[in-house]
Amino acid sequence: MKAIVIHEHGGLDKLKYEEVDKPKISPGEVLIQVKASSLNHLDIFVRNGIPGIKIPLPHILGSDCSGIVAEVGSEVRQVKVGDRVTVNPGRWCGRCEFCVAGEQSLCPYFQIMGEHVDGAWAEFVKVPEESVHPIPGGLSFEEAAAFPLVFLTAWRMLITRAALKPGETVLIIGIGGGVAMAAMQIAKYAGAKVIVTSGSQEKLQKALSLGADVGINHREQDFAAEIAKLTGKRGVDVVVDSVGADTWQKCILSLAKGGRLVTCGATSGPNPKEDLLRIFWKQLSILGSTMGNQREFNELLRAFDTGRLKPIIDQVYPLAEAAKALQRLEEQAQFGKIVLTVS
Ligand SMILES: [Zn+2]
Structure with a gap:
């Protein structure tokens, strides 16, 4: 599959649009065919390198996405192939005192897709079942990729x-x-x-x-x-x-x-x-405050279902032009979210 990959930290020239292996899912995971991703300031920090955080290289950028479920693991129950979905970018252990109390963003093992693990600027991304949700409120793929992290x-x-x-x-x-x-x-x-x-x-x-x-x-x-x-x-x-x-x-x-x-x-x-x-x-x-928990993500989805929230999209670029899109974010020229579409 095609993806935006960094092999070393640095400037915009470190972003490579290249062929990589399609992710292999484990029993509790879902493979999503990405239709759209969006940009966050986090992508710039990850590309530059964050002091104290070890990012395994090569690394696929991107914390937000929407798409269609392409494959589900043998233990997946709530999600099925063909679902139109959006993704909570957080990752957590599910077993610590904070996760058990429903405070996933306080988990000592909390991670963000695209930062600590491979991200969604790619044709496919693998995600734990509990992070996958139906697209709310009749949003388009572009809108559904634009809201999770920031909202x-x-x-x-x-x-x-x-x-x-x-x-x-x-x-x-x-x-x-x-x-x-x-x-x-x-x-x-x-x-x-x-x-x-x-x-x-x-x-x-x-x-x-x-x-x-x-x-x-x-x-x-x-x-x-x-x-x-x-x-x-x-x-x-x-x-x-x-x-x-x-x-x-x-x-x-x-x-x-x-x-x-x-x-x-x-x-x-x-x-x-x-x-x-x-x-x-x-x-x-x-x-x-950092990110949010599962309850908050669900509250947010219900708020989108009312139609009273709507992600504002600044510009849309094809995945291959991620560097150009990231430059716009770096120059703070945007008003709203910059989105990447994946054909
Ligand atoms: Zn935990």
Whole structure:
């Protein structure tokens, strides 16, 4: 089969579109004929190499996919050949205290497809049965490949970790990125008011047309000062951040008393100057979040079934042009998800 493979870590030139062996499934696994995959920032980290994480090389990239079940293992019961499916990219042991409690993303052996194990930028991918789900809400293959990682991440951040309530105000930093876009839709779905920031006026306009209530250009304005103005100095209830160092202090400043900051990444750096005075005086909660558990993935599928969530697709490329697609992501030129189709 054809796949996008890296043999060593490095730049875009390390991506090779080449012939590899089709995966062989074990009794509890499912072989999926991939129809579409999508790109995540994780793909760039994996391609570059992540300090402290050993990725077996050669390695197939890609954490998200949708497709048609081509083959099932002898012990598979819930999935059958021909099913149109999407995949939860998480992998877990199923036996530790966290897995038994239903908190798979806290599993000490937690892995992500495309990071620790071969991914889905390929014609076929093998997946454990429990990670395979019917495509919800009449989504296309492209849409069904665009939502799992980012929507699952944003769902756990807002619904579980921040326990977002209707009528609350959420500030989302850096609209246009996959998790931020998913967070915007989920916050609206949960009945919250949504304020987004971006350095691009075009991205702000698009976000407003998709349901954001307020857009702040963080290149032209101090977003913490704007939040103070917009909320009568009260601040927002929840901040969703994955930028880290560059925005952290302003995120803390933007929170109301008792507010919650949820972080799922640190694209600008992991060590911001911390503001402990404000954290204890305002009684803030700083919440970390990574991916999500099976219950959250199922809740997300039901939310898609209502038709009120819809992955926003930026551009679609054929699998062979993955390097070109990844370049667009690296340049942050995208608004929504970049998708790869597999013929
Ligand atoms: Zn476990």
